[in-house]
Amino acid sequence: MFSIGQLSKRTGVKIPTIRYYEQMGLIDAPERSEGNQRRYTKDGLSRLSFIRHSRELGFSVEDIRGLLNLSQHPEKPCHDAHSIAAQHLKDVQTRIAKLRRLERELKRITQCDADNVADCAVIETLADHGLCETEH
């Protein structure tokens, strides 16, 4: 049996976040001690680790709810898990592409070496989209 603090240390999920997950129904409400404190089992630990890891990979809480659900049913086809992951991969790739365009634009505008704001490319570019090289 782990206290919430021990669970937190083992998984790296902060205490208020664990309680938040419980509230959101991602983890079951665990048993309580006589004094009403949460007591977790190994099962609770691995479920939370699953969540933690999924969050690190950027899955949304809703996605995780689905994945957790699937993981409880080992006999089911894993097609659903794949489509969640594949969709997420796509999202990540879209975000990368977008950020790359931003990076290019930011690199360009930070290269200005003017002395004052009047001639500054940063300010000027922000004021006038027409000065941008790429679309965004």
Place this chain on the structure above:
Amino acid sequence: MFSIGQLSKRTGVKIPTIRYYEQMGLIDAPERSEGNQRRYTKDGLSRLSFIRHSRELGFSVEDIRGLLNLSQHPEKPCHDAHSIAAQHLKDVQTRIAKLRRLERELKRITQCDADNVADCAVIETLADHGLCETEH
């Protein structure tokens, strides 16, 4: 003079967002019509365009507050504008790097071709961080 709807169309910023910016102090409260509706000048239009464009480049509202401030003082050195932009560029690059690692990991785990959840690499990897190739 533009109504809020016209301003919205010209800048691409949604009406509630314009009001939100006003509330946040990013744009000045404009004059009102006799019937209490907002009426904007060209100045208001260009200020909002500046904000819109900065948001598109991913600057935070706080950053934009600083940049707008600087843009009002053309005689000032533009060092501050540069450091805001440079810091933002750095953030963007960090995010790109992180997303690339995610992308790699997601690509790897979505390549599984198991039939059911019990053998599914997606689920398995999420449950056990040790199966990951890269750190995150």
Place this chain on the structure above:
DNA sequence: TCTTGAAGCTATAGCTACTAGAGACATTAT
């Protein structure tokens, strides 16, 4: 056994940057 300090409890509010909705009033076109 008593005490003390750390850890845990609930409930509420705050964060970013908006977005949505309700219900009332203003403006514009016909």
Place this chain on the structure above:
DNA sequence: ATAATGTCTCTAGTAGCTATAGCTTCAAGA
């Protein structure tokens, strides 16, 4: 004049937590 559209304020909701207040419980040392 009337109807359709636009705008007003206010409140609450979104994701995924984080922080605070004021209280109770637990575990270890004297």
